[in-house]
Amino acid sequence: MRLEDHPAVKKVRGQAKSDVPADKLSGAWLRDLCLKHGADDVGFVSLGRKEVVGQAAKILEAFPHTKTLVSIVCKMNRNPVRSAVRSIANMEFHETYDEVNAAARDIVRALDKYGIGAVNAVAAFPQEMQNFPGPIWAVAHKPIAEAAGLGKMGLHRNVIHPKFGSFVLLGTVLIDREVDEESRPVDYAPCVDCKLCVAACPVEAIGMDGSFNFSACYAHNYREFMGGFADWVEEIADSESREDYRERVPINETVSMWQSLSFKANYKAAYCISVCPAGEEVLAPFLEDKVAFRKAYVEPLQKKKETVYVLPRSDAEDWLEKRFPEKTAKRVRWTIDAQDPFSFMFNLTLTFQRGKARGLDACYHVTFPDLGGTTATIEIRKGMLSIDFAEAGTADVKLTMESARFARLFEHGFDLEGALHDGVVKVEGDVTLVKKLRNCWGVYGSLEGELEPV
Ligand code: B12
Numbered sequence: 001m002r003l004e005d006h007p008a009v010k011k012v013r014g015q016a017k018s019d020v021p022a023d024k025l026s027g028a029w030l031r032d033l034c035l036k037h038g039a040d041d042v043g044f045v046s047l048g049r050k051e052v053v054g055q056a057a058k059i060l061e062a063f064p065h066t067k068t069l070v071s072i073v074c075k076m077n078r079n080p081v082r083s084a085v086r087s088i089a090n091m092e093f094h095e096t097y098d099e100v101n102a103a104a105r106d107i108v109r110a111l112d113k114y115g116i117g118a119v120n121a122v123a124a125f126p127q128e129m130q131n132f133p134g135p136i137w138a139v140a141h142k143p144i145a146e147a148a149g150l151g152k153m154g155l156h157r158n159v160i161h162p163k164f165g166s167f168v169l170l171g172t173v174l175i176d177r178e179v180d181e182e183s184r185p186v187d188y189a190p191c192v193d194c195k196l197c198v199a200a201c202p203v204e205a206i207g208m209d210g211s212f213n214f215s216a217c218y219a220h221n222y223r224e225f226m227g228g229f230a231d232w233v234e235e236i237a238d239s240e241s242r243e244d245y246r247e248r249v250p251i252n253e254t255v256s257m258w259q260s261l262s263f264k265a266n267y268k269a270a271y272c273i274s275v276c277p278a279g280e281e282v283l284a285p286f287l288e289d290k291v292a293f294r295k296a297y298v299e300p301l302q303k304k305k306e307t308v309y310v311l312p313r314s315d316a317e318d319w320l321e322k323r324f325p326e327k328t329a330k331r332v333r334w335t336i337d338a339q340d341p342f343s344f345m346f347n348l349t350l351t352f353q354r355g356k357a358r359g360l361d362a363c364y365h366v367t368f369p370d371l372g373g374t375t376a377t378i379e380i381r382k383g384m385l386s387i388d389f390a391e392a393g394t395a396d397v398k399l400t401m402e403s404a405r406f407a408r409l410f411e412h413g414f415d416l417e418g419a420l421h422d423g424v425v426k427v428e429g430d431v432t433l434v435k436k437l438r439n440c441w442g443v444y445g446s447l448e449g450e451l452e453p454v
């Protein structure tokens with residue numbers, strides 16, 4: 001049969017063209033369609049916008065025909081998210097993540113009826129775990145939501161919607177058409193800078209100045225996801241007997257893992273969102289009585305007796321001892337391994353403990369003779385770490401070592417004096433600065449011990 005005579009081909013060729021303009025879609029029409037299919041707000045960002053440049057290649061990998069990004073938000077119910085009972089708050093997160101995915105999927109299906117190609121990027125999980133520990137998400141929704149005028153990131157680094165506040169989850173639909181309307185960022189920050197997110201976070205992941213301690217959030221909130229899960233599996237592998245395993249992992253943690261595997265992995269905190277008063281729909285009770293607001297929504301989370309997972313002698317461990325004596329700290333391992341010195345340096349950016357860097361102001365050049373004399377720069381200024389995979393600035397200290405030794409240098413118990421004596425690590429400059437540098441990662445790679453005195 002000739003292709004022309006195929007029944008399906010004849011049917012398709014005979015189909016009436018839809019009344020949607022082929023080139024540019026009407027923004028009003030598209031907005032209406034998205035709201036009808038479950039989005040609570042929507043904005044449009046064309047692929048060429050500067051806010052998208054950094055992830056354009058990834059987006060085109062997900063959908064090569066992408067011309068416009070349709071950013072959507074779905075509202076969470078506030079009071080369940082605020083609950084100090086984790087199962088209730090988690091259910092609200094999970095259900096809303098499902099709603100975002102369902103809305104995005106329905107939008108794709110509705111657009112298909114008009115011959116418009118679209119792909120719904122996943123809101124949370126599943127992600128590209130084969131890329132772990134590199135970036136595992138297909139589309140980073142926050143910068144797109146900001147560009148689409150759906151809010152701005154607050155101190156806690158989540159997007160705060162001007163009306164719905166922090167109680168929103170985000171999604172992005174990639175479409176193969178241009179839209180006759182370009183959304184623009186909101187011209188003010190909905191965050192009211194109350195710092196309640198800082199006060200509520202059990203691991204001090206959110207700094208007063210807007211810095212974010214990635215490893216603190218990841219070690220605790222994500223205990224049952226990704227690296228935390230891997231740590232639990234390795235704990236099983238290391239256990240010598242049932243008694244030994246129970247010594248390492250109490251029964252409530254074991255059944256919690258079962259629950260996460262059977263239903264969905266649960267967030268241990270996410271308190272930064274729970275306590276946030278920002279947003280026109282949310283703000284009134286905070287404005288009326290700030291003390292009562294704090295009592296109602298912050299204190300129950302602060303006083304909650306719970307296990308909090310921390311990296312050994314991290315800032316989070318110190319914070320917990322100082323601020324939340326009712327909570328129990330449990331030391332866990334960092335499980336993001338690095339295969340080469342450069343991915344290890346990236347690892348260092350995720351695990352840096354700025355509290356331990358207090359008073360340290362120095363620039364280090366690290367040279368690897370086995371990598372053709374490549375030099376990297378580690379700089380610590382005012383509690384901030386920056387790493388450059390090239391020689392930059394003026395070094396206070398110069399280190400030289402084989403690349404395989406670099407990660408070991410940071411391990412707790414590494415015999416620096418011995419390495420210097422044997423000449424396997426060479427230091428030009430003040431060795432104390434090297435010791436201070438190592439302490440900026442707490443007790444790295446071990447569950448036991450304290451910082452080395454400097
Ligand atoms: C990675 C990620 C995280 C990381 C890092 C968060 C951060 N602030 O940097 C962790 C695991 C800690 C995390 C925690 C949470 N997240 Co989250 N997360 C994401 C994700 C997948 C991508 C974020 C992103 O934009 N990265 C890109 C670049 C621009 O970010 P960056 O700052 O340059 O890089 C940082 C991270 O990416 C990280 N990183 C770098 N490499 C790697 C590798 C791996 C394997 C991981 C895990 C992280 C990581 O290190 C960098 C420095 O901090 C998005 C979903 C998505 N697909 O967009 C949700 C998302 C940002 N998360 C969300 C939420 C709600 C949370 C939590 C409340 C937990 C929860 N209940 O879901 C907490 C809040 C923590 C906080 N205060 O920020 C929502 C935020 C909604 C909103 N209103 O803005 C999003 C948008 C999901 C969604 N669909 O709604 N999250």
Ligand code: SF4
Nearest residue numbers: 154191192195197276
């Ligand atoms: S809790 Fe306060 S400081 Fe933190 S993000 Fe919300 S409004 Fe901003």
